Amino acid sequence: xxxxxxxxxxxxxxxxxxxxxxxxxxxxxxxxxxxLSRLGEPxxxxxKLYEEQVxxxxxxxxxxxxxxxxxxxxxxxxxxxxxxxxxxxxxIPDRLWLRHYRLLLEVAPKARFKxxxxxxxxxxxxxxxxxxxxxxxxxxxxxxxLEAVIPxxxxxxxxxxxxxxxxxxxxxxxxxxxxFETIIASGPNSSLPHYSSGDRKIIYDDLVTIDVxxxxxxxxxxxxxxxxxxxxxxxxxxxxSIVLKAQKEALNAxxxxxxxxxxxxxxxxIIKEEGYGEYFLHRTxxxxxxxxxxxxxxxxxxxxxxxxxxTFSIEPGIYLPGEFGVRIEDxxxxxxxxxxxxxxxxADLDVI
Amino acid sequence: xxxxxxxxxxxxxxxxxxxxxxxxxxxxxxxxxxxLSRLGEPxxxxxKLYEEQVxxxxxxxxxxxxxxxxxxxxxxxxxxxxxxxxxxxxxIPDRLWLRHYRLLLEVAPKARFKxxxxxxxxxxxxxxxxxxxxxxxxxxxxxxxLEAVIPxxxxxxxxxxxxxxxxxxxxxxxxxxxxFETIIASGPNSSLPHYSSGDRKIIYDDLVTIDVxxxxxxxxxxxxxxxxxxxxxxxxxxxxSIVLKAQKEALNAxxxxxxxxxxxxxxxxIIKEEGYGEYFLHRTxxxxxxxxxxxxxxxxxxxxxxxxxxTFSIEPGIYLPGEFGVRIEDxxxxxxxxxxxxxxxxADLDVI
Numbered sequence: 001x002x003x004x005x006x007x008x009x010x011x012x013x014x015x016x017x018x019x020x021x022x023x024x025x026x027x028x029x030x031x032x033x034x035x036l037s038r039l040g041e042p043x044x045x046x047x048k049l050y051e052e053q054v055x056x057x058x059x060x061x062x063x064x065x066x067x068x069x070x071x072x073x074x075x076x077x078x079x080x081x082x083x084x085x086x087x088x089x090x091x092i093p094d095r096l097w098l099r100h101y102r103l104l105l106e107v108a109p110k111a112r113f114k115x116x117x118x119x120x121x122x123x124x125x126x127x128x129x130x131x132x133x134x135x136x137x138x139x140x141x142x143x144x145x146l147e148a149v150i151p152x153x154x155x156x157x158x159x160x161x162x163x164x165x166x167x168x169x170x171x172x173x174x175x176x177x178x179x180f181e182t183i184i185a186s187g188p189n190s191s192l193p194h195y196s197s198g199d200r201k202i203i204y205d206d207l208v209t210i211d212v213x214x215x216x217x218x219x220x221x222x223x224x225x226x227x228x229x230x231x232x233x234x235x236x237x238x239x240x241s242i243v244l245k246a247q248k249e250a251l252n253a254x255x256x257x258x259x260x261x262x263x264x265x266x267x268x269x270i271i272k273e274e275g276y277g278e279y280f281l282h283r284t285x286x287x288x289x290x291x292x293x294x295x296x297x298x299x300x301x302x303x304x305x306x307x308x309x310x311t312f313s314i315e316p317g318i319y320l321p322g323e324f325g326v327r328i329e330d331x332x333x334x335x336x337x338x339x340x341x342x343x344x345x346x347a348d349l350d351v352i
Numbered sequence: 353x354x355x356x357x358x359x360x361x362x363x364x365x366x367x368x369x370x371x372x373x374x375x376x377x378x379x380x381x382x383x384x385x386x387x388l389s390r391l392g393e394p395x396x397x398x399x400k401l402y403e404e405q406v407x408x409x410x411x412x413x414x415x416x417x418x419x420x421x422x423x424x425x426x427x428x429x430x431x432x433x434x435x436x437x438x439x440x441x442x443x444i445p446d447r448l449w450l451r452h453y454r455l456l457l458e459v460a461p462k463a464r465f466k467x468x469x470x471x472x473x474x475x476x477x478x479x480x481x482x483x484x485x486x487x488x489x490x491x492x493x494x495x496x497x498l499e500a501v502i503p504x505x506x507x508x509x510x511x512x513x514x515x516x517x518x519x520x521x522x523x524x525x526x527x528x529x530x531x532f533e534t535i536i537a538s539g540p541n542s543s544l545p546h547y548s549s550g551d552r553k554i555i556y557d558d559l560v561t562i563d564v565x566x567x568x569x570x571x572x573x574x575x576x577x578x579x580x581x582x583x584x585x586x587x588x589x590x591x592x593s594i595v596l597k598a599q600k601e602a603l604n605a606x607x608x609x610x611x612x613x614x615x616x617x618x619x620x621x622i623i624k625e626e627g628y629g630e631y632f633l634h635r636t637x638x639x640x641x642x643x644x645x646x647x648x649x650x651x652x653x654x655x656x657x658x659x660x661x662x663t664f665s666i667e668p669g670i671y672l673p674g675e676f677g678v679r680i681e682d683x684x685x686x687x688x689x690x691x692x693x694x695x696x697x698x699a700d701l702d703v704i
Contacts, residue, residue, distance in 0.1 A: 094451035164523035171516035
């Protein structure tokens, strides 16, 4: 905080809050916040119904409670006053909802609020051994689900049925849920990078893109394979081999001190050389951790240098509108001399 | 918009965006927005990888695309200029992330931004027949899952295994996923209203609170029953019957022109009269629709009058720290002369 010239950090429910306090809940319309200040003890201000849970899961023992119907703004103002924060420099995260930002502005109109997209994002970017172990576990749960379910894929199965099976495999082995809405994109749906799943029935000769991730210990996994049901035609095989080559080369390029952009350039170049540059619609990857998308982004213009302990996806894809799409994705952790994928599932075209 | 004295409405991915445009995606760090203006055609500004999906799912055909690495701020500014919005009154929703708000401020420093918590929230509060049908379907999927899984509950089962079974039942019958993180709170965990689920094994004589909801057609369900494994003691039975009475009376009190607060008062009064007022930790309910928590809130101080077509939960609870908790919840739709619960599952204490 000193480095960033702020007196306090004010967090609402988010990965940032969990990272620093140990307490997790989804974003809430009710104000629930924690204040980490250079001028006093850390503090939670929470609605009554979260009190016991905050006390049980967070190391912060200073918990003030407001009850439904009480004037929580008054209490928040008093707390900020106690901490001499009414006219302080307070850092706030950039995924904060406007409604909560307005609450802060109302309570402390003289405070100077600074956005912390970088402050906490950069702290969270380098994972500890313990964090990497949780991410490995999340990745293993995802991989095992795919191993169990891919042989079950068959003509006539609906996309959401396949999603249900995958999610059950992950969940029943201990995942807290999915890290994002599972994507089962079959046939022409696979040309939509962010399609989720629907009631389309898989037919013979479809390509099916399966993009799925478990959440374990609150950490995310993110894993994509494109498989062929029946007999893939030569164009499907060709596109798959181009994407696979781009993914392998990008993986090989990852090492400390290389820029994030350089990895993106490797994948983009290969796909462009093969004539499909305009069909690679997105960046090559994104950081993965407590959030499914976080720093560092493996994208054009991102000059950040890779460091050991960073974890991100490498996921080139080619999307041919109305025809089909192929994407291959693994999450890697940067090591001293390269990188290690968290998953071992083969990336060759699985034909079922 | 005229009524609210704004020239345009600017939306980022959210239930609001889906409600007005038909396009759904989870909130994104990439800027993806739509502008509904009184001064011109509606417009989407989207990253390249969402283009096909927006065109397929939204009625808005005016889609401008930005590519990774391009200066999207320049394009956004040009679009706002084309629509004469650079110094207009623009409404923005109150769950907007600060990072996107900052983007708007940067691009249009002269525009006057107004918060729309009420504008869209109030529109969405009254459901159409079509919306109610989707909510019924989501509720039925949830109810059927409970019917299938409750008989399977047994000593030794872990909380997350029960969650996995429920979620599989919902998902494999067509739910898009869960409306929120499934709560399976057994034994002392049931005294935490927002506990999710863990690896605690259910033991004989536990109460287990099951709070689960499917999402169907993007609409949420929200449904809670507390069941007894083995032989509930007399205190458990007593607390359950108090909560059940509070829920029934609150349900009976729902009708048009009654205030939201009045319903809360009914439930609170019954629990207070029985001596457990301080253990009912939350409001009696919340609106349910495209968001799992939305208007109207059934809470102290909320003077809004109920109207036919409103949908919300009625979910009183008593939470005894370190002992156990009981919550009973159904979502109801307000009718001309009362209300109709979306679920029919009996609320008496199920003993398994």
